[in-house]
Amino acid sequence: MVDLKLYTGKKNVRVTAATLFNVVKAIIAAGKEAEFLRNSEKERISLEASPAAVNFVKTYLHSNKLHEDNPAVLHIVAPQLEAAAPTCFGVETA
Numbered sequence: 839m840v841d842l843k844l845y846t847g848k849k850n851v852r853v854t855a856a857t858l859f860n861v862v863k864a865i866i867a868a869g870k871e872a873e874f875l876r877n878s879e880k881e882r883i884s885l886e887a888s889p890a891a892v893n894f895v896k897t898y899l900h901s902n903k904l905h906e907d908n909p910a911v912l913h914i915v916a917p918q919l920e921a922a923a924p925t926c927f928g929v930e931t932a
Contacts, residue, residue, distance in 0.1 A: 850886070858885075 845851065865874050887895075896915055899905055905915040 853885075855891070 865871055899911050900915045905912040
């Protein structure tokens with residue numbers, strides 16, 4: 839058994855795309871995505887990304903046409919098309 843060791847620092851932590859990707863894959867593989875999303879919304883969890891990271895993701899998704907059959911990805915590539923939630927990689931928030 840592995841004991842949980844929580845982060846006790848006060849500063850934000852930089853996380854690589856590879857680490858984030860592996861976490862998401864593990865959550866999906868366990869069939870826990872709905873629970874994770876529900877709990878993260880309840881806790882009001884958000885992540886920040888640099889402008890370069892945001893544009894890398896947007897460009898990658900668009901270049902690989904991943905937005906064509908996925909409304910959630912379309913919302914990231916072209917947030918102007920989704921008036922109900924204009925903050926997804928499109929509009930600066932306070």
